[in-house]
Amino acid sequence: MSFPISKKALAAAALALTATVTAACSGSGGGAATGGPAAGGKVTIRWSTWGSAEDVALYKGFNDDFMKRHPNIVLKMETVPKYEDYHPKLLTQLTSKTAPDVFFVGDDNVGKFVAAGVLAPLNDKLAGADSKSKPEDFFDGVYGGAKKDGQIYGVPNDTNPEVLWYGKKALKEAGITEDPAELNAAGKWTMAKYLEMNAKLKAAGKAGSIFWNWYGSTYSVISGFGGKVWDGGKFVATTDPKSREALQTLAKGYADKTFLSADVLPASNGANTQFIRSKAGFFAGGRWMIDVVKKGGDLPNYDIVPFPSETGQPMSGAVAASYLALNKDSKNAKEAFTFLTEFVSKEGQLLRLKNGGAVPSIKGAEQVVLEGGYPAHAQTFLDVRDTGFANYSDEVAVPGLTKDINDHLLKVWTGKVAFEQGMTELQSLVDGKIG
Amino acid sequence: MRSRDGWWAALFLAPQVLGLLAFLVLPLGFAIALAFMKWDGLGEMSWVGFDNFAAQLSDPDFGTAVWNTVKLAVLTVPVGLALALLVAIALNNVRGKTFYRVVYFLPVVTSSVAVAVMWQVILASGDYGVLNSTVHDWFGITLPNWLDDPGWVIVAIAVVTVWSSLGLNVVIFLAGLQTIPPSLTEAARIDGAGPVRIFRSVTLPMISPTIFFSTVVAVISSFQAFDQIYVLVNPDHNDGARTIVYQVYDLGFKDFEFGMSSAAALILLALTLLVTLVQFGVQKRFVHYDS
Numbered sequence: 098m099s100f101p102i103s104k105k106a107l108a109a110a111a112l113a114l115t116a117t118v119t120a121a122c123s124g125s126g127g128g129a130a131t132g133g134p135a136a137g138g139k140v141t142i143r144w145s146t147w148g149s150a151e152d153v154a155l156y157k158g159f160n161d162d163f164m165k166r167h168p169n170i171v172l173k174m175e176t177v178p179k180y181e182d183y184h185p186k187l188l189t190q191l192t193s194k195t196a197p198d199v200f201f202v203g204d205d206n207v208g209k210f211v212a213a214g215v216l217a218p219l220n221d222k223l224a225g226a227d228s229k230s231k232p233e234d235f236f237d238g239v240y241g242g243a244k245k246d247g248q249i250y251g252v253p254n255d256t257n258p259e260v261l262w263y264g265k266k267a268l269k270e271a272g273i274t275e276d277p278a279e280l281n282a283a284g285k286w287t288m289a290k291y292l293e294m295n296a297k298l299k300a301a302g303k304a305g306s307i308f309w310n311w312y313g314s315t316y317s318v319i320s321g322f323g324g325k326v327w328d329g330g331k332f333v334a335t336t337d338p339k340s341r342e343a344l345q346t347l348a349k350g351y352a353d354k355t356f357l358s359a360d361v362l363p364a365s366n367g368a369n370t371q372f373i374r375s376k377a378g379f380f381a382g383g384r385w386m387i388d389v390v391k392k393g394g395d396l397p398n399y400d401i402v403p404f405p406s407e408t409g410q411p412m413s414g415a416v417a418a419s420y421l422a423l424n425k426d427s428k429n430a431k432e433a434f435t436f437l438t439e440f441v442s443k444e445g446q447l448l449r450l451k452n453g454g455a456v457p458s459i460k461g462a463e464q465v466v467l468e469g470g471y472p473a474h475a476q477t478f479l480d481v482r483d484t485g486f487a488n489y490s491d492e493v494a495v496p497g498l499t500k501d502i503n504d505h506l507l508k509v510w511t512g513k514v515a516f517e518q519g520m521t522e523l524q525s526l527v528d529g530k531i532g
Numbered sequence: 533m534r535s536r537d538g539w540w541a542a543l544f545l546a547p548q549v550l551g552l553l554a555f556l557v558l559p560l561g562f563a564i565a566l567a568f569m570k571w572d573g574l575g576e577m578s579w580v581g582f583d584n585f586a587a588q589l590s591d592p593d594f595g596t597a598v599w600n601t602v603k604l605a606v607l608t609v610p611v612g613l614a615l616a617l618l619v620a621i622a623l624n625n626v627r628g629k630t631f632y633r634v635v636y637f638l639p640v641v642t643s644s645v646a647v648a649v650m651w652q653v654i655l656a657s658g659d660y661g662v663l664n665s666t667v668h669d670w671f672g673i674t675l676p677n678w679l680d681d682p683g684w685v686i687v688a689i690a691v692v693t694v695w696s697s698l699g700l701n702v703v704i705f706l707a708g709l710q711t712i713p714p715s716l717t718e719a720a721r722i723d724g725a726g727p728v729r730i731f732r733s734v735t736l737p738m739i740s741p742t743i744f745f746s747t748v749v750a751v752i753s754s755f756q757a758f759d760q761i762y763v764l765v766n767p768d769h770n771d772g773a774r775t776i777v778y779q780v781y782d783l784g785f786k787d788f789e790f791g792m793s794s795a796a797a798l799i800l801l802a803l804t805l806l807v808t809l810v811q812f813g814v815q816k817r818f819v820h821y822d823s
Contacts, residue, residue, distance in 0.1 A: 185785030213574035363657045497787030
């Protein structure tokens with residue numbers, strides 16, 4: 098059998114077939130790099146985020162509204178349900194140049210992406226005429242690792258200031274007659290008073306406080322003791338005397354069960370359950386805790402107070418934040434920025450956070466937090482946000498460092514590593530990572 | 533004519549060969565090179581020699597991962613294969629074996645994520661888990677927190693692994709059993725051998741190549757366990773579930789240490805190769821290829 102076909106043609110066909118198969122196998126991607134005006138003059142902007150089904154529903158509402166106002170822009174939202182799965186996907190997309198035009202970045206990862214130079218600088222755009230969110234509209238401390246050398250690479254979407262929720266019933270059952278929020282208003286909310294209340298709760302057979310093992314609660318306690326975590330680019334939490342005292346207090350509290358780590362509680366008797374059943378006095382968390390206490394059905398029982406300070410005067414507490422960043426390789430940077438600036442603008446946040454569990458990051462949208470009148474001292478969320486700090490830029494610049502610090506501290510909290518040894522190892526771990 | 537045939541062969545082989553180069557040889561070569569580099573996925577690569585290997589071999593997390601992986605293999609391979617052999621022998625002699633074969637094979641074709649989610653519902657702690665709450669309600673016995681307790685989680689993972697891989701092993705063993713000539717079993721029976729003796733002296737030797745094949749595959753598969761564990765338990769919060777592949781994922785995609793991650797992957801490759809070579813060395817004494 099023979100065909101009138103040349104060897105060169107056959108070879109070309111083989112290569113073409115192979116290229117087709119290879120392209121098909123490599124996935125569609127789409128990517129920011131391949132973007133461009135679609136048919137009919139419309140531009141498609143891909144943006145990605147993590148979030149629960151409820152979060153996604155809120156974002157969808159914003160998307161629909163945005164597309165009505167900008168008929169030339171089609172928004173394509175890509176979501177990942179779990180936070181811990183989001184950044185691996187984003188990193189892969191960035192490496193392969195298929196990342197969306199606009200994307201969320203967590204405060205523990207933003208420094209890494211800033212350092213890698215994959216995010217577009219935003220100062221000029223934010224200050225420009227088309228901006229709906231000027232740089233000064235956001236509190237400086239909330240930029241965290243998204244700001245480097247004065248240049249903004251990510252705008253805070255919204256925030257979640259870490260506060261102490263407390264159950265009045267649990268405190269009363271432990272014989273505590275003073276109200277933390279009232280003490281705070283009177284400038285008497287001190288670390289000594291807080292620890293005294295925890296001791297009373299423990300003596301009454303309850304847990305004093307429940308913390309998630311993350312920088313928000315740990316660094317807030319350190320700050321409450323008047324300590325420092327980072328100083329001049331060096332990790333000083335294990336060497337600064339006040340920071341060390343804070344960490345030692347936490348370790349001792351975890352050891353004698355005055356403090357509980359929500360991370361290691363069994364699902365059947367988890368942190369939310371213990372707090373709702375008044376088995377614990379305090380629970381460190383953000384505005385998202387409203388959903389937790391709603392499930393308990395006894396809303397007046399709960400209120401919030403900032404983390405205490407040594408003197409009773411307000412101190413700087415941790416504020417969880419996520420950032421919206423613009424892909425440096427976006428082919429539709431103008432439209433992508435239009436989406437970004439509207440998403441984080443006052444109007445955007447009012448729309449997105451109406452029924453949400455976060456606190457606006459932009460000045461002027463405070464009514465979202467205050468209009469419901471819950472909890473009674475909801476203003477505390479705003480106070481902590483206005484004076485608080487996002488994770489330290491020195492820390493977030495090193496990928497995985499926050500996670501490593503948390504993981505190591507959990508070993509100390511759970512007694513797997515003795516305190517002194519734990520501090521030595523923690524310092525070596527951080528020094529080794531920052532090089 | 534021969535030359536033309538060669539071109540036709542090249543045409544049809546090209547996609548496969550280039551696919552192999554693009555998706556196997558190149559990534560493997562890249563991973564090997566990466567194991568000697570420091571790279572965060574986006575920035576510059578820098579040569580670090582054997583530092584990544586040294587760091588992994590001295591990392592307690594890697595030690596934990598190796599130990600958990602070995603425990604998982606020890607728990608799943610013998611139990612899984614023995615159970616599969618028993619089921620296969622039982623099915624070999626029943627009517628409607630196709631129906632049972634389908635039933636046992638269903639978990640194999642079910643998505644591993646779906647399997648993990650289903651077992652999560654069964655094994656969850658306290659009142660949340662179907663198993664624990666039922667046993668507690670019926671018998672008053674409090675079972676361990678399977679997925680939360682670092683001491684029990686590997687047992688829970690082993691149960692899920694054995695359950696989900698049972699069907700595949702049963703089908704393979706059934707195929708092996710059906711290759712045994714009935715005349716051999718009949719001859720043994722005429723010689724006065726009972727069922728146990730027939731099993732020991734006829735069935736086992738005859739299906740020993742099948743057992744060997746299944747053992748090798750099962751060991752490699754247990755060394756590569758990841759997806760079900762990732763969904764079933766979060767190894768970040770439970771060291772008892774940290775396996776080598778999770779360590780590879782953790783280093784690469786969470787810590788952005790791609791060099792270190794590749795080094796861990798290569799150590800896993802070496803470990804798998806070593807165990808497989810040992811199995812091939814030992815098989816000469818136990819596996820019979822003559823009918």
